[in-house]
Amino acid sequence: MIKRMLLLMFLMLQFSFLQAGIVVLNGLTHSYKVENGKVYKGKVAIENTGSKPQSVKLFLQDFTYDADGSIHYTAIRTNARTNGEWIKLNTNLVTLKAKEKTEVFYEITVPSQPADPGSYWSVIIVEPVEDIKPSNDQAGVNITSVIRYAIQVITDYDTEKAKPDLKFESVKIEKEEGKQTAKIAVANNGNLYCKPTVSLEIYNRKTGERLGSYTSIAMGLLPQTSKSFHIDISKVPADLYKAVLIATDEDDNAFALNVELEVKND
Structure with a gap:
């Protein structure tokens, strides 16, 4: 009985990973040198490599990290150097057929006067939406694997007056x-x-x-x-x-x- 349960859990895990087919095609860091008051355009290219249709949601978060390996995703405006309010996605939800590719476009509108020279950033989160269909007919544990992508959007403003330290x-x-x-x-x-x-x-x-x-x-x-x-x-x-x-x-x-x-x- 225990062997059957372990086999069932293994097959469910394996099935979940087979279905986790969303990939980002054009990189996880998008960098721009920007000027105040101007608009810049970008895109996120996504592919569904799986064998079933998949919905994907996209949203913005602030993002920092530390040398101990910790990564912090927080609401926009949490970070003093966020550019999350400058970025507008043309959609927050797409549905891709099996093997289909699509592009989600975004615009960066730089304020007429950013506060200080230097880098501003946030991340676009790309996350598959899992359809939960509970069933009382099947026994066992249903385990779902969801892979999220975080695409850094970095805007460098007035770099001649800024420097790393x-x-x-x-x-x-x-x-x-x-x-x-x-x-x-x-x-x-x-x-x-x-x-x-x-x-x-x-x-x-x-x-x-x-x-x-x-x-x-x-x-x-x-x-x-x-x-x-x-x-x-x-x-x-x-x-x-x-x-x-x-x-x-x-x-x-x-x-x-x-x-x-x-x-x-x-």
Whole structure:
């Protein structure tokens, strides 16, 4: 009996994932350089890859994140640098046939005088609407998987007067997926979105000899948010080192910090 119930739950889970067929086709970050008082147009391209019709709702939320991995979706106007009130979707609900594609259009109307130079942002949430059809004829647990997409809409205003201000918050050495990993928390205390990489230069503590340089992938960092940049240092022997952290954005602005780094065997 237990085996039958487990099999039933597995099949329901599998069926749910097969039906979760909504995908966003044109990226999850839409960026614009804007001027006051002007209107900009954009679109969200969606496809239903499933075998049944699917309704999808779209709505706006504010959005921030922290280096500990937490992500915060809140009502528009929660974030002081929201552009959610500037954005108007041409619809909040679409229904796609099986294998059908569609486009939802939006307009960004920039106020005649935004408060300050820098980046403003919000996210367009794309969420399948699940039709709930309760039935008393079937036993078991009905489990539904819903995949939501959050599309960042970033508007950069008067960027000549704005800049990122990157700050290193912490450095931890931890095992991740069997690899010794440097986890470096970086905050953007400035007012401009940027996409930095973090480099870790390691030196012999006694001789000052440079032993190697290791680099993270680039990640977007919104103002007043933070992220953890991960660097694989599995090839670095266990020891105590001097190191230099360098965060460099796409405009070659660099921020550096000297640290002591202890690499352990476990």
